[in-house]
Amino acid sequence: MHPAYSVILFTTASGAGYGLLALLGLTGANHGSASDFWFGAASMLVALGLITVGLLSSTFHLGHPERAWRAFSQWRSSWLSREGVLAVATYVPACLFGLLWVMPDSNEILLKLLGTVTAILAMVTVVCTAMIYASLPTIRAWRHWMVVPVYLIFSIATGAALLFALASVFGRTGIPALGIITIVALTLAAVAKLIYWAGIDNMKPMYTMGDATGLGGDVRQWELPHTSENYIQSEMGFRVARKHGQKLRMIVGGCLVAAMVLVWLAFAFGGGAGPVLAVLAVVLAGVGAVVERWLFFAQAKHVVSLFYGEQSV
């Protein structure tokens, strides 16, 4: 599948934003008001900012962005529509929660309620994003059972790295739970990806060119229907060489491990370098997530490629 940059940016940026938002919601639900107004305000702005940038970038690849509002109508059948509805719905409790959370001594029950609802909606939105892909019968690599967990865990891992960095920048170092959550989430992200890659590499081909054309047996393509590349080929026929695929997978793994080490260093020896290390960890986790998402598209084969000379999918 062709990796469109707007979609990669959307899923990674909004994923990190929703992860951060969920963690903030849970923090507020469990610990009451933010300990510091500026830390609270900055965290909420980063979370909602990333989500908003992501949502806007997802409309860039539309043929008619001005009609985007129509996408809220088909939630009964379409995961893309559900994602749109939930993305917008999440703003309501999120904004209320944010306002309440940054104020000192807010009502704890209200915070608990709004924080929990915000965290749940944020995660359900990420599940909807993943389901857009996981529900397509035409792309087997996306039907893998790890697709939804990977989207969730990358959202939480990048969100946690962000929260850790924000806390460090605002002088809130030495919160053991936060450091541990970040390192565990980044580890889980790497493990989840390894399971997914092993899974798609070991998939046995399901359909052949003979199946697709109904001609059976060995079918060869001797003439294309057109003289230059068409939409189907450029959108669905994208291929990445196996060699490059392996290298890029190593980059994803390397970024995640390096981010983990940096978080650990910042946590253990923090001091003045703490915030710098923590911000670097966010950058590395972000690069890892973007490359991971790029590969998610580039290494997925579409059934239609059978009509264009691919022998099996």
Added chain:
Amino acid sequence: MTTLPDTTRPGQKKLGLVIDLDTCVGCQACAVSCKEWNTQGYSAPLTDLEPYGPDPSGAWLNRIHGYETGEGDNARGLHFPRSCLHCETPACVTVCPTGASYKREEDGIVLVNPDTCIGCKLCSWACPYGAREYDQDDGVMKKCTLCVDRIYNENLEPEDRKPACVKACPTGARHFGDLGDENSGVSQLVKSRGGFELLPQMDYKPVNRYLPPRARRDKAGDVEAAPLETVGKGDGSLAERVFSWIDEVLS
């Protein structure tokens, strides 16, 4: 509405095409007439970008592939037209977030509403058959309309109320009709020729059918014919010798 209509009722109309892989000669007449009709019809325009440049591209609703099957003496080439199969349970409809992609209840035709499509392209990802092409210039998805603006068009003569591609095919390899009615011409044709659907394993339940190439005949049939006469009578007469001398000189 992108939820699918119930098409399981008895007597449900299922309009579609039956394509004969035996007689299709790959002349592209159907593709060209489809483009010609639809660039001014329901899906208009069907944009071509840089049509005369070095790298032309554009939206077409019908494409004709060339495939080869079999080995050695049994190898054969064939042409394979590919357009929307107007599936009964297609994910291209259910994934659409706007309701622009829909299946008509009355005849099963799958259409895109060009006024509400946002051009998210998700439906083209959901189609296993590559039947949807995005129009870059128009910003909406295009697909075969089963010539919905011809088949019910009272401004056309009754014999012209058929899809443009069916009318254009010089070998009669494309047939149009109601595949929901088992007594219809197309249903009978499918039955007699062993018509099949593409990728039934995917469970999209295509309505269109393909007729397989007929079995190959390796030899020409035996035709009774009298043996050719030899020159002369072979009796060594003068006339015989003169003729064989002339034959030698000339050959």
